[in-house]
Amino acid sequence: MTTPAAEFIDRTLRAEASEERAIVDAARIxxxxxxxxxxxxxxxxxxxxxxxxxxxxxxxxxxxxxxxLWAEPVYERRLAAVxxxxxxxxTLLASDFTRLEQLLRSAGVRELVDPLVxxxxxxxxxxxxxxxxxxTRRIVERWKHEGLLPxx
Numbered sequence: 001m002t003t004p005a006a007e008f009i010d011r012t013l014r015a016e017a018s019e020e021r022a023i024v025d026a027a028r029i030x031x032x033x034x035x036x037x038x039x040x041x042x043x044x045x046x047x048x049x050x051x052x053x054x055x056x057x058x059x060x061x062x063x064x065x066x067x068x069l070w071a072e073p074v075y076e077r078r079l080a081a082v083x084x085x086x087x088x089x090x091t092l093l094a095s096d097f098t099r100l101e102q103l104l105r106s107a108g109v110r111e112l113v114d115p116l117v118x119x120x121x122x123x124x125x126x127x128x129x130x131x132x133x134x135x136t137r138r139i140v141e142r143w144k145h146e147g148l149l150p151x152x
Contacts, residue, residue, distance in 0.1 A: 002068070002119070003061075003064075003065060003068060004053075005050045005053070005054045005057065005065050006056065006065055006068045006069055008046075008049070008050050008053060008054075009022070009046045009047065009050050009069060009080050010072075011047035011070075012042070012045075012049065012050075012079060013036050013038045013042065013043065013046055013074075013076045013077065013080065014036055016036075016038040016039065016040075016046070017036040017037040017038050017043035018038070018039075019037055019039065020039040021035075021037035021038070021039065022035040022036060022037030022094075023035075023037075025037065025075065029075060029109050029111050030109065031075075031077045031108040031109035032073065032108060033073050033074060033078070033108065033109065034072075034073060034074045034075070035074070035075050035076065036074060036075075036076045036077075036078075037076075038076045040079070042076075043076050043079045043080050043083055044078060044083055047083045047084050047087070048078050050084075051084075051087065057090070059091050059092075059093070062084060062088050062091075063088075063096060065081075065084060066081040066084050066085050066099070066103075067081070067086070067099060067102075067103075069081040069107070069108055070103055075109075075111075075112075075127055076109070078112055079111075079112065079115075081103070082112060082115050082116055082120070083118075083121045085100075086115070086119045087121045088138070089119070089124055090122060090127075091126070092120070092124050092134060093132075094128055094132035094133075094136050097121075097124075097136050097139050099147075100116065100121055100124075101143070102119065103115070103116060103138070104116060104121075104143070104148050104149075105148065107116060110150065112152060113149075113150060117149055120151075121140070125137065125140060
């Protein structure tokens with residue numbers, strides 16, 4: 001089942017698509033993903049407009065929307081999931097690290113991993129305190145040892 005927010009984002013990204021950009025991005029990024037050819041600005045705008053159309057989305061619904069967008073191996077949909085999560089960092093919880101790990105493991109390309117780590121994982125990790133912080137730091141250390149995180 002596709003949610004109205006995911007349908008809106010996907011429809012908007014397809015409308016902003018450029019075959020030429022899709023070809024260039026596929027050659028540059030690769031990773032076995034499909035490409036609509038929408039610009040980064042179009043992705044950000046689609047997410048912004050979806051949030052305006054659906055302000056009632058709870059934390060769990062936003063997290064589910066990110067997963068729904070990510071489920072299709074389309075670069076712009078996955079980038080939209082990253083942009084959505086970037087805007088939700090203040091509401092993300094330690095329990096969201098499970099979902100973030102799934103996204104990181106299936107990203108396949110640095111163009112998705114890098115912003116997830118820099119703009120979602122790190123700020124969330126910095127915000128957590130106490131037992132949540134200790135647990136998530138252990139998770140991140142495991143990710144580093146597994147090579148899941150970029151060198152920094």
